[in-house]
Amino acid sequence: MNPAVTDIYQSLGVARRINAAGTLTRLGGNLMEPEVLQAMVQAATASVDMAELQTAASKVIARVTGAEAGIVTSGAAAGLTLATAACLARWDVARMAALPDTRGMPNEVLMVRTQRNSYDHAIRLAGARIVDIGHNDRGTGAGIRGLEPWEITTAITPQTVAMVFVATAQTVHELPAVLQVVHAHGLPVIVDAAAQLPPRGNLQRFIAAGADLVVFSGGKAIGGPQASGILVGRRDLIGSALLQMMDMDVNPTSWSPSALVDRAALSGVPHHGIGRGFKVGKEEIAGLVCALERFFVRDEVASAQALTARLQAIAAALETQPGITTRLVTGTELAPIPLLEIDAGAGAAALVERLLRGDPPVHVGERLVESGILTINPQTLRCEDDSVLMRCLIESCRSDA
Numbered sequence: 001m002n003p004a005v006t007d008i009y010q011s012l013g014v015a016r017r018i019n020a021a022g023t024l025t026r027l028g029g030n031l032m033e034p035e036v037l038q039a040m041v042q043a044a045t046a047s048v049d050m051a052e053l054q055t056a057a058s059k060v061i062a063r064v065t066g067a068e069a070g071i072v073t074s075g076a077a078a079g080l081t082l083a084t085a086a087c088l089a090r091w092d093v094a095r096m097a098a099l100p101d102t103r104g105m106p107n108e109v110l111m112v113r114t115q116r117n118s119y120d121h122a123i124r125l126a127g128a129r130i131v132d133i134g135h136n137d138r139g140t141g142a143g144i145r146g147l148e149p150w151e152i153t154t155a156i157t158p159q160t161v162a163m164v165f166v167a168t169a170q171t172v173h174e175l176p177a178v179l180q181v182v183h184a185h186g187l188p189v190i191v192d193a194a195a196q197l198p199p200r201g202n203l204q205r206f207i208a209a210g211a212d213l214v215v216f217s218g219g220k221a222i223g224g225p226q227a228s229g230i231l232v233g234r235r236d237l238i239g240s241a242l243l244q245m246m247d248m249d250v251n252p253t254s255w256s257p258s259a260l261v262d263r264a265a266l267s268g269v270p271h272h273g274i275g276r277g278f279k280v281g282k283e284e285i286a287g288l289v290c291a292l293e294r295f296f297v298r299d300e301v302a303s304a305q306a307l308t309a310r311l312q313a314i315a316a317a318l319e320t321q322p323g324i325t326t327r328l329v330t331g332t333e334l335a336p337i338p339l340l341e342i343d344a345g346a347g348a349a350a351l352v353e354r355l356l357r358g359d360p361p362v363h364v365g366e367r368l369v370e371s372g373i374l375t376i377n378p379q380t381l382r383c384e385d386d387s388v389l390m391r392c393l394i395e396s397c398r399s400d401a
Ligand SMILES: *Cc1c(COP(=O)(O)O)cnc(C)c1O
Pocket: 025, 074, 075, 076, 077, 078, 119, 166, 192, 193, 194, 195, 216, 217, 218, 219, 228, 229
Protein backbone atom coordinates (compact mmCIF):
# COMPACT_ATOMS: atom_id res chain seq x y z
CA MET A 1 0.00 0.00 0.00
CA ASN A 2 1.20 3.50 -0.77
CA PRO A 3 0.95 5.32 2.59
CA ALA A 4 0.96 8.81 1.04
CA VAL A 5 -2.15 7.99 -0.97
CA THR A 6 -4.03 6.70 2.03
CA ASP A 7 -3.05 9.77 4.01
CA ILE A 8 -4.45 12.30 1.56
CA TYR A 9 -7.78 10.51 1.35
CA GLN A 10 -7.85 10.06 5.10
CA SER A 11 -7.11 13.71 5.75
CA LEU A 12 -9.90 14.70 3.39
CA GLY A 13 -12.27 12.28 5.07
CA VAL A 14 -12.86 10.38 1.83
CA ALA A 15 -13.40 6.62 2.10
CA ARG A 16 -11.09 4.26 0.25
CA ARG A 17 -13.16 1.82 -1.75
CA ILE A 18 -12.57 -1.70 -2.94
CA ASN A 19 -13.05 -1.53 -6.69
CA ALA A 20 -13.95 -4.91 -8.16
CA ALA A 21 -15.92 -3.29 -10.97
CA GLY A 22 -13.09 -2.49 -13.39
CA THR A 23 -11.53 0.72 -14.62
CA LEU A 24 -14.64 2.84 -14.12
CA THR A 25 -13.97 6.55 -14.44
CA ARG A 26 -16.35 7.44 -11.62
CA LEU A 27 -14.27 5.26 -9.26
CA GLY A 28 -11.00 6.83 -10.31
CA GLY A 29 -10.13 4.63 -13.28
CA ASN A 30 -7.09 2.38 -13.07
CA LEU A 31 -4.36 2.52 -10.42
CA MET A 32 -0.88 3.67 -11.35
CA GLU A 33 2.34 1.74 -10.94
CA PRO A 34 5.10 3.45 -8.94
CA GLU A 35 7.24 3.89 -12.07
CA VAL A 36 4.46 5.91 -13.72
CA LEU A 37 4.03 8.03 -10.60
CA GLN A 38 7.78 8.61 -10.57
CA ALA A 39 7.71 9.88 -14.17
CA MET A 40 4.97 12.34 -13.20
CA VAL A 41 6.91 13.52 -10.16
CA GLN A 42 10.00 14.15 -12.27
CA ALA A 43 7.97 16.01 -14.89
CA ALA A 44 6.43 18.20 -12.23
CA THR A 45 9.76 19.67 -11.14
CA ALA A 46 11.04 21.38 -14.32
CA SER A 47 9.84 23.77 -17.03
CA VAL A 48 9.57 22.57 -20.60
CA ASP A 49 8.12 23.75 -23.90
CA MET A 50 4.81 21.91 -24.03
CA ALA A 51 4.78 21.74 -27.84
CA GLU A 52 8.21 20.13 -27.77
CA LEU A 53 7.03 17.67 -25.11
CA GLN A 54 3.95 16.67 -27.14
CA THR A 55 6.14 16.26 -30.22
CA ALA A 56 8.47 13.94 -28.29
CA ALA A 57 5.47 12.01 -26.92
CA SER A 58 4.22 11.68 -30.49
CA LYS A 59 7.36 9.76 -31.43
CA VAL A 60 6.79 7.23 -28.65
CA ILE A 61 3.08 6.93 -29.39
CA ALA A 62 3.81 6.49 -33.10
CA ARG A 63 6.34 3.74 -32.42
CA VAL A 64 3.94 1.84 -30.15
CA THR A 65 0.84 2.21 -32.32
CA GLY A 66 2.31 2.20 -35.81
CA ALA A 67 0.52 5.50 -36.53
CA GLU A 68 2.17 8.48 -38.24
CA ALA A 69 1.72 10.60 -35.11
CA GLY A 70 -0.07 10.82 -31.79
CA ILE A 71 -0.74 13.24 -28.96
CA VAL A 72 -1.58 12.92 -25.31
CA THR A 73 -5.08 14.21 -24.58
CA SER A 74 -6.93 14.67 -21.32
CA GLY A 75 -8.90 11.50 -22.01
CA ALA A 76 -10.51 9.57 -24.84
CA ALA A 77 -13.59 11.80 -24.72
CA ALA A 78 -11.40 14.89 -25.19
CA GLY A 79 -9.70 12.95 -27.99
CA LEU A 80 -13.06 12.54 -29.72
CA THR A 81 -13.72 16.29 -29.54
CA LEU A 82 -10.23 17.09 -30.86
CA ALA A 83 -10.48 14.46 -33.61
CA THR A 84 -13.79 15.95 -34.72
CA ALA A 85 -12.35 19.47 -34.56
CA ALA A 86 -9.42 18.35 -36.73
CA CYS A 87 -11.81 16.95 -39.36
CA LEU A 88 -13.92 20.13 -39.25
CA ALA A 89 -11.12 22.70 -39.44
CA ARG A 90 -8.05 20.92 -40.87
CA TRP A 91 -5.51 23.80 -41.25
CA ASP A 92 -8.16 26.52 -41.67
CA VAL A 93 -7.42 29.14 -39.02
CA ALA A 94 -10.79 30.86 -39.43
CA ARG A 95 -12.63 27.60 -38.87
CA MET A 96 -10.48 26.85 -35.82
CA ALA A 97 -11.46 30.25 -34.46
CA ALA A 98 -15.16 29.66 -35.18
CA LEU A 99 -15.65 26.25 -33.56
CA PRO A 100 -18.03 25.10 -32.13
CA ASP A 101 -19.94 27.45 -34.47
CA THR A 102 -19.99 25.51 -37.74
CA ARG A 103 -22.33 27.75 -39.72
CA GLY A 104 -21.13 27.99 -43.30
CA MET A 105 -18.82 24.96 -43.16
CA PRO A 106 -19.40 21.25 -43.73
CA ASN A 107 -20.21 19.81 -40.30
CA GLU A 108 -21.83 16.38 -40.60
CA VAL A 109 -20.36 13.31 -38.92
CA LEU A 110 -21.82 9.92 -39.76
CA MET A 111 -22.44 7.29 -37.09
CA VAL A 112 -24.07 3.91 -37.20
CA ARG A 113 -27.35 4.13 -35.31
CA THR A 114 -26.53 1.07 -33.17
CA GLN A 115 -23.21 2.62 -32.10
CA ARG A 116 -24.66 5.82 -30.65
CA ASN A 117 -23.68 6.21 -26.99
CA SER A 118 -23.21 8.74 -24.18
CA TYR A 119 -19.77 9.83 -25.44
CA ASP A 120 -21.36 11.24 -28.61
CA HIS A 121 -21.65 14.49 -26.71
CA ALA A 122 -17.88 14.85 -27.13
CA ILE A 123 -18.34 14.78 -30.91
CA ARG A 124 -21.16 17.33 -30.89
CA LEU A 125 -19.10 19.55 -28.61
CA ALA A 126 -16.78 20.41 -31.50
CA GLY A 127 -19.78 21.72 -33.44
CA ALA A 128 -20.52 18.65 -35.51
CA ARG A 129 -24.00 17.39 -36.28
CA ILE A 130 -24.27 13.61 -36.01
CA VAL A 131 -26.14 11.90 -38.83
CA ASP A 132 -27.46 8.44 -37.90
CA ILE A 133 -27.19 5.79 -40.55
CA GLY A 134 -28.28 2.17 -40.86
CA HIS A 135 -31.07 0.48 -39.00
CA ASN A 136 -31.37 -1.25 -35.66
CA ASP A 137 -32.48 -4.78 -36.56
CA ARG A 138 -29.76 -6.45 -34.53
CA GLY A 139 -30.25 -4.17 -31.54
CA THR A 140 -33.97 -4.84 -31.35
CA GLY A 141 -33.69 -8.49 -32.32
CA ALA A 142 -35.95 -7.79 -35.30
CA GLY A 143 -33.50 -9.13 -37.84
CA ILE A 144 -30.00 -10.27 -38.57
CA ARG A 145 -28.65 -7.64 -40.93
CA GLY A 146 -25.98 -5.15 -39.88
CA LEU A 147 -24.56 -2.08 -41.57
CA GLU A 148 -24.37 -2.23 -45.37
CA PRO A 149 -22.05 -0.17 -47.60
CA TRP A 150 -24.88 1.49 -49.58
CA GLU A 151 -26.23 2.94 -46.35
CA ILE A 152 -22.98 4.85 -45.86
CA THR A 153 -22.72 5.93 -49.50
CA THR A 154 -26.27 7.29 -49.49
CA ALA A 155 -25.60 9.38 -46.38
CA ILE A 156 -22.39 11.04 -47.63
CA THR A 157 -22.99 14.58 -48.90
CA PRO A 158 -20.80 17.67 -49.44
CA GLN A 159 -21.61 18.44 -45.80
CA THR A 160 -19.92 15.28 -44.51
CA VAL A 161 -16.55 15.70 -42.77
CA ALA A 162 -15.96 12.28 -41.19
CA MET A 163 -17.44 9.05 -39.92
CA VAL A 164 -17.07 7.92 -36.31
CA PHE A 165 -16.84 4.17 -35.68
CA VAL A 166 -17.14 2.75 -32.16
CA ALA A 167 -14.94 -0.35 -32.03
CA THR A 168 -16.04 -3.29 -29.90
CA ALA A 169 -15.61 -7.05 -30.19
CA GLN A 170 -19.08 -7.05 -31.80
CA THR A 171 -18.54 -4.24 -34.34
CA VAL A 172 -14.93 -4.59 -35.39
CA HIS A 173 -15.63 -6.96 -38.29
CA GLU A 174 -17.56 -4.13 -39.98
CA LEU A 175 -14.61 -1.70 -39.89
CA PRO A 176 -12.87 -2.76 -43.16
CA ALA A 177 -16.01 -2.15 -45.22
CA VAL A 178 -16.61 1.21 -43.49
CA LEU A 179 -13.03 2.30 -44.21
CA GLN A 180 -13.30 1.26 -47.83
CA VAL A 181 -16.51 3.19 -48.51
CA VAL A 182 -15.62 6.32 -46.53
CA HIS A 183 -12.09 6.50 -47.97
CA ALA A 184 -13.49 6.14 -51.49
CA HIS A 185 -15.17 9.50 -50.82
CA GLY A 186 -11.91 11.04 -49.58
CA LEU A 187 -13.16 11.32 -45.99
CA PRO A 188 -11.53 10.26 -42.70
CA VAL A 189 -12.76 7.65 -40.21
CA ILE A 190 -12.38 8.28 -36.48
CA VAL A 191 -12.34 5.11 -34.34
CA ASP A 192 -13.39 5.24 -30.68
CA ALA A 193 -11.38 2.42 -29.13
CA ALA A 194 -11.29 4.01 -25.66
CA ALA A 195 -11.76 0.79 -23.70
CA GLN A 196 -10.57 -1.77 -26.29
CA LEU A 197 -7.40 -2.63 -24.35
CA PRO A 198 -6.09 -5.17 -23.62
CA PRO A 199 -5.20 -6.85 -25.95
CA ARG A 200 -2.26 -4.62 -26.65
CA GLY A 201 -2.52 -5.63 -30.33
CA ASN A 202 -5.48 -3.25 -30.56
CA LEU A 203 -3.06 -0.33 -30.16
CA GLN A 204 -2.00 -1.11 -33.74
CA ARG A 205 -4.98 -3.00 -35.11
CA PHE A 206 -7.25 -0.11 -36.13
CA ILE A 207 -4.40 1.99 -37.51
CA ALA A 208 -3.14 -1.02 -39.47
CA ALA A 209 -6.66 -1.48 -40.84
CA GLY A 210 -6.49 2.07 -42.19
CA ALA A 211 -8.30 4.22 -39.59
CA ASP A 212 -7.37 7.90 -39.90
CA LEU A 213 -7.70 8.72 -36.20
CA VAL A 214 -8.08 6.46 -33.14
CA VAL A 215 -8.70 7.38 -29.49
CA PHE A 216 -7.71 5.32 -26.45
CA SER A 217 -8.28 6.09 -22.80
CA GLY A 218 -5.09 6.48 -20.74
CA GLY A 219 -6.81 5.98 -17.40
CA LYS A 220 -8.26 2.58 -18.19
CA ALA A 221 -6.11 -0.47 -19.03
CA ILE A 222 -3.01 1.49 -20.06
CA GLY A 223 -2.64 2.55 -16.43
CA GLY A 224 -1.65 6.15 -17.11
CA PRO A 225 -2.92 9.19 -15.24
CA GLN A 226 -6.69 9.00 -14.85
CA ALA A 227 -7.19 12.21 -16.81
CA SER A 228 -5.21 11.14 -19.88
CA GLY A 229 -5.71 9.49 -23.22
CA ILE A 230 -4.14 9.30 -26.65
CA LEU A 231 -5.26 10.42 -30.08
CA VAL A 232 -3.28 8.74 -32.85
CA GLY A 233 -3.37 8.70 -36.60
CA ARG A 234 -2.65 10.76 -39.68
CA ARG A 235 0.03 13.37 -39.18
CA ASP A 236 -1.95 16.25 -40.72
CA LEU A 237 -5.05 15.58 -38.61
CA ILE A 238 -3.01 15.04 -35.44
CA GLY A 239 -1.21 18.33 -36.10
CA SER A 240 -4.53 20.17 -36.44
CA ALA A 241 -5.85 18.54 -33.25
CA LEU A 242 -2.69 19.50 -31.36
CA LEU A 243 -2.85 23.08 -32.58
CA GLN A 244 -6.45 23.37 -31.37
CA MET A 245 -5.47 22.11 -27.93
CA MET A 246 -2.23 24.04 -27.31
CA ASP A 247 -2.08 27.27 -25.38
CA MET A 248 -1.75 29.95 -28.07
CA ASP A 249 -0.79 32.93 -25.95
CA VAL A 250 2.28 33.34 -28.18
CA ASN A 251 4.15 36.12 -29.91
CA PRO A 252 3.36 35.56 -33.62
CA THR A 253 6.88 36.60 -34.68
CA SER A 254 8.72 34.32 -32.28
CA TRP A 255 6.20 31.44 -32.25
CA SER A 256 7.89 28.08 -32.81
CA PRO A 257 5.16 25.52 -33.45
CA SER A 258 5.43 21.79 -32.94
CA ALA A 259 7.05 19.89 -35.79
CA LEU A 260 3.61 18.27 -36.20
CA VAL A 261 2.18 21.61 -37.35
CA ASP A 262 2.32 22.50 -41.04
CA ARG A 263 3.15 26.19 -40.63
CA ALA A 264 2.99 26.82 -44.37
CA ALA A 265 -0.61 25.57 -44.52
CA LEU A 266 -1.74 28.14 -41.94
CA SER A 267 -2.80 31.59 -43.08
CA GLY A 268 -2.07 32.98 -39.64
CA VAL A 269 -1.39 32.09 -36.03
CA PRO A 270 -4.50 30.55 -34.42
CA HIS A 271 -5.95 31.76 -31.14
CA HIS A 272 -6.83 29.37 -28.31
CA GLY A 273 -8.88 26.63 -29.97
CA ILE A 274 -11.80 24.46 -28.98
CA GLY A 275 -9.44 22.13 -27.09
CA ARG A 276 -7.87 24.76 -24.86
CA GLY A 277 -10.12 23.64 -22.01
CA PHE A 278 -8.81 20.08 -22.33
CA LYS A 279 -5.21 20.95 -21.62
CA VAL A 280 -2.90 18.19 -20.50
CA GLY A 281 -0.13 18.96 -18.09
CA LYS A 282 3.50 17.95 -18.43
CA GLU A 283 2.81 15.44 -15.64
CA GLU A 284 0.05 13.69 -17.60
CA ILE A 285 2.18 13.56 -20.74
CA ALA A 286 5.14 12.07 -18.88
CA GLY A 287 2.94 9.61 -16.98
CA LEU A 288 1.04 8.49 -20.05
CA VAL A 289 4.19 7.91 -22.09
CA CYS A 290 5.73 5.88 -19.27
CA ALA A 291 2.55 3.84 -18.75
CA LEU A 292 2.10 3.23 -22.47
CA GLU A 293 5.63 1.88 -22.87
CA ARG A 294 5.14 -0.42 -19.88
CA PHE A 295 1.73 -1.59 -21.12
CA PHE A 296 3.25 -2.34 -24.52
CA VAL A 297 5.84 -4.80 -23.19
CA ARG A 298 3.72 -6.41 -20.44
CA ASP A 299 3.30 -10.19 -20.65
CA GLU A 300 -0.48 -10.26 -21.15
CA VAL A 301 -0.77 -14.03 -20.88
CA ALA A 302 1.06 -14.12 -17.54
CA SER A 303 -0.97 -11.15 -16.26
CA ALA A 304 -4.24 -12.87 -17.18
CA GLN A 305 -3.08 -16.09 -15.53
CA ALA A 306 -2.21 -14.27 -12.32
CA LEU A 307 -5.61 -12.57 -12.28
CA THR A 308 -7.33 -15.91 -12.95
CA ALA A 309 -5.56 -17.53 -9.99
CA ARG A 310 -6.73 -14.72 -7.71
CA LEU A 311 -10.32 -15.05 -8.94
CA GLN A 312 -10.19 -18.81 -8.36
CA ALA A 313 -9.20 -18.23 -4.73
CA ILE A 314 -12.07 -15.77 -4.29
CA ALA A 315 -14.47 -18.24 -5.94
CA ALA A 316 -13.35 -21.06 -3.64
CA ALA A 317 -14.06 -18.92 -0.57
CA LEU A 318 -17.49 -17.90 -1.86
CA GLU A 319 -18.60 -21.37 -2.83
CA THR A 320 -18.77 -22.22 0.89
CA GLN A 321 -21.76 -19.86 1.19
CA PRO A 322 -25.21 -21.40 0.81
CA GLY A 323 -27.18 -20.17 -2.19
CA ILE A 324 -24.12 -18.72 -3.95
CA THR A 325 -22.57 -20.20 -7.07
CA THR A 326 -19.76 -18.74 -9.12
CA ARG A 327 -18.56 -19.01 -12.68
CA LEU A 328 -15.11 -18.07 -13.93
CA VAL A 329 -15.25 -16.40 -17.31
CA THR A 330 -11.81 -16.85 -18.77
CA GLY A 331 -10.53 -14.12 -21.03
CA THR A 332 -10.66 -14.40 -24.79
CA GLU A 333 -8.21 -13.14 -27.35
CA LEU A 334 -10.33 -10.04 -27.93
CA ALA A 335 -11.06 -9.47 -24.24
CA PRO A 336 -8.26 -11.04 -22.19
CA ILE A 337 -9.36 -9.93 -18.71
CA PRO A 338 -10.86 -12.86 -16.76
CA LEU A 339 -14.03 -12.19 -14.76
CA LEU A 340 -15.77 -13.96 -11.89
CA GLU A 341 -19.54 -14.08 -12.05
CA ILE A 342 -21.35 -14.55 -8.75
CA ASP A 343 -24.87 -15.89 -9.12
CA ALA A 344 -26.85 -14.50 -6.19
CA GLY A 345 -30.25 -15.07 -7.76
CA ALA A 346 -33.11 -12.86 -6.60
CA GLY A 347 -30.91 -11.37 -3.87
CA ALA A 348 -28.36 -9.86 -6.25
CA ALA A 349 -29.52 -6.24 -6.14
CA ALA A 350 -29.77 -6.30 -2.33
CA LEU A 351 -26.30 -7.81 -2.12
CA VAL A 352 -24.89 -4.98 -4.23
CA GLU A 353 -26.49 -2.47 -1.85
CA ARG A 354 -25.06 -4.15 1.25
CA LEU A 355 -21.60 -4.24 -0.33
CA LEU A 356 -21.78 -0.52 -1.11
CA ARG A 357 -22.85 0.29 2.46
CA GLY A 358 -20.11 -1.88 3.96
CA ASP A 359 -16.80 -0.95 5.53
CA PRO A 360 -14.93 -0.51 3.29
CA PRO A 361 -17.49 0.10 0.54
CA VAL A 362 -17.16 -2.54 -2.18
CA HIS A 363 -18.05 -1.97 -5.83
CA VAL A 364 -18.78 -4.94 -8.08
CA GLY A 365 -19.85 -5.03 -11.72
CA GLU A 366 -23.61 -4.48 -11.96
CA ARG A 367 -24.14 -4.98 -15.68
CA LEU A 368 -25.88 -8.39 -15.22
CA VAL A 369 -27.49 -7.69 -11.87
CA GLU A 370 -31.01 -7.97 -13.30
CA SER A 371 -30.19 -11.58 -14.17
CA GLY A 372 -29.03 -12.13 -10.59
CA ILE A 373 -25.33 -11.92 -11.38
CA LEU A 374 -22.61 -9.75 -9.86
CA THR A 375 -19.31 -9.53 -11.69
CA ILE A 376 -15.86 -9.33 -10.13
CA ASN A 377 -13.40 -7.59 -12.44
CA PRO A 378 -9.89 -7.90 -10.99
CA GLN A 379 -8.25 -5.15 -13.08
CA THR A 380 -8.33 -2.49 -10.37
CA LEU A 381 -8.28 -4.85 -7.42
CA ARG A 382 -5.04 -4.57 -5.51
CA CYS A 383 -3.62 -7.92 -4.35
CA GLU A 384 -3.79 -6.85 -0.71
CA ASP A 385 -7.51 -6.14 -1.15
CA ASP A 386 -8.42 -9.70 -2.14
CA SER A 387 -8.85 -10.90 1.44
CA VAL A 388 -10.86 -7.80 2.36
CA LEU A 389 -13.09 -8.36 -0.66
CA MET A 390 -13.65 -12.00 0.35
CA ARG A 391 -14.56 -10.98 3.89
CA CYS A 392 -16.97 -8.29 2.69
CA LEU A 393 -18.61 -10.64 0.19
CA ILE A 394 -19.06 -13.39 2.76
CA GLU A 395 -20.40 -11.01 5.41
CA SER A 396 -22.81 -9.46 2.94
CA CYS A 397 -24.04 -12.90 1.84
CA ARG A 398 -24.58 -13.93 5.46
CA SER A 399 -26.47 -10.80 6.47
CA ASP A 400 -28.97 -11.83 3.81
CA ALA A 401 -31.18 -13.50 6.42
C1 LIG B 1 -14.33 5.33 -21.36
C2 LIG B 1 -14.80 5.62 -22.75
C3 LIG B 1 -14.63 6.91 -23.30
C4 LIG B 1 -14.05 8.06 -22.52
O1 LIG B 1 -12.74 7.85 -22.08
P1 LIG B 1 -12.06 8.89 -21.08
O2 LIG B 1 -10.60 8.59 -21.20
O3 LIG B 1 -12.62 8.63 -19.72
O4 LIG B 1 -12.39 10.26 -21.56
C5 LIG B 1 -15.06 7.12 -24.59
N1 LIG B 1 -15.62 6.12 -25.33
C6 LIG B 1 -15.80 4.88 -24.83
C7 LIG B 1 -16.42 3.83 -25.69
C8 LIG B 1 -15.40 4.59 -23.51
O5 LIG B 1 -15.58 3.36 -23.01
